[in-house]
Amino acid sequence: MTDPSALVLIVEDEPEIADILQAYLERERLRTVRAGDGRRALDLHLSLKPDLVLLDVQMPLLDGWQVLAALRQRGDTPVIMLTALDQDIDKLTGLRIGADDYIVKPFNPAEVVARVHAVLRRSGRASRNPAPxxxxxxxxxxxxxxxxxxxxxxxxxxxxxxxxxxxxxxxxxxxxxxxxxxxxxxxxxxxxxxxxxxxxxxxxxxxxxxxxxxxxxxxxxxxxxxxxxxxxxx
Missing domain, CATH: 1.10.10.10 (Winged helix-like DNA-binding domain superfamily/Winged helix DNA-binding domain)
Structure with missing residues (x-):
C-alpha cells in the first residue's frame, strides 16, 4: 500500500492540468506541492525532498529534460514525465536521462494516479512507515x-x-x-x-x-x- 504521507511534486505550467492532478492525488491522501516552471521545481525539490516528481516536458525557464538531468545529478527521486510529445525519440530521451515512467497528454488522471502508486511501490517508497x-x-x-x-x-x-x-x-x-x-x-x-x-x-x-x-x-x-x-x- 502506498504511504499516505508520500509527497508528490507536480511540475506543470498549465494551472488547469495541475489543478486536476492535485485533486486526484489528494483524493488518494497523497500530499502535493506545485511548481509552474523548471527553476521553481528544482528549488522545491531541494527544500522539500518529494517522494516523486510529475514532470511536464514543455516548461518555462528550464524544460523538463533539463530538470530531469539536474534531478538525476542529485539522486534517484522517482520521476514520471508528462508531455504532449508522443514520438518514440522523446520517450527514449526521457528514459535515457533517467525517467521512471512516461505519460502522453491528453491523459486520464486516474491512470496518472495509478502510475504514481506503481512507481512509488517499485521505488520502495510505498512501504516505509509514515514519518512521525x-x-x-x-x-x-x-x-x-x-x-x-x-x-x-x-x-x-x-x-x-x-x-x-x-x-x-x-x-x-x-x-x-x-x-x-x-x-x-x-x-x-x-x-x-x-x-x-x-x-x-x-x-x-x-x-x-x-x-x-x-x-x-x-x-x-x-x-x-x-x-x-x-x-x-x-
Whole structure:
C-alpha cells in the first residue's frame, strides 16, 4: 500500500492540468506541492525532498529534460514525465536521462494516479512507515508526540497549542496548497462534539494569533468563499 504521507511534486505550467492532478492525488491522501516552471521545481525539490516528481516536458525557464538531468545529478527521486510529445525519440530521451515512467497528454488522471502508486511501490517508497515528523518550513511538527516548533531567526521556538489548534495545524500542513472548507476542518479536527462551523473560525483565529506573536504572519491563510489554506499561494 502506498504511504499516505508520500509527497508528490507536480511540475506543470498549465494551472488547469495541475489543478486536476492535485485533486486526484489528494483524493488518494497523497500530499502535493506545485511548481509552474523548471527553476521553481528544482528549488522545491531541494527544500522539500518529494517522494516523486510529475514532470511536464514543455516548461518555462528550464524544460523538463533539463530538470530531469539536474534531478538525476542529485539522486534517484522517482520521476514520471508528462508531455504532449508522443514520438518514440522523446520517450527514449526521457528514459535515457533517467525517467521512471512516461505519460502522453491528453491523459486520464486516474491512470496518472495509478502510475504514481506503481512507481512509488517499485521505488520502495510505498512501504516505509509514515514519518512521525512533518517538516513544512518554517514548521517542524512531531505528530506522534503532539509537539510543534517554528524556526525564527535560526532558532526553533516551541509552540504552545491546544489539541484542536495542533490538529488544525497538522491537517493543513500536510496539504499546504489545498484550500479547506470549514466543514472539512470541523470533521477532521473537532470530531468529538457537535460544534458549529463558526467554531473553526475561532480556533483558527487563536492559532493565527499565537503564530503572529512569534512573527509568523499569514498562517493559516483565509480563502474567500471557501475557508482556509495553510498559507497564501506564492
Amino acid at each position: 515528523v512533518l517538516r513544512v518550513p518554517p514548521f517542524q511538527i512531531d505528530m506522534e508526540n503532539h509537539a510543534a516548533t517554528v524556526e525564527i531567526a535560526g532558532q526553533a521556538q516551541r509552540l504552545s497549542l491546544t489539541l484542536t489548534e495542533f490538529r488544525l495545524l497538522v491537517e493543513m500542513a500536510q496539504y499546504p496548497m489545498r484550500a479547506f472548507s470549514r466543514a472539512e476542518l470541523l470533521e477532521a479536527c473537532l470530531p468529538e462534539g457537535d460544534a458549529l462551523e463558526r467554531t473553526v473560525d475561532s480556533h483558527v483565529s487563536k492559532l493565527r494569533k499565537k503564530l503572529e506573536d512569534l512573527g509568523v504572519v499569514g498562517v493559516p491563510a483565509s480563502v474567500r468563499g471557501i475557508g482556509y489554506r495553510f498559507r497564501d499561494l506564492a
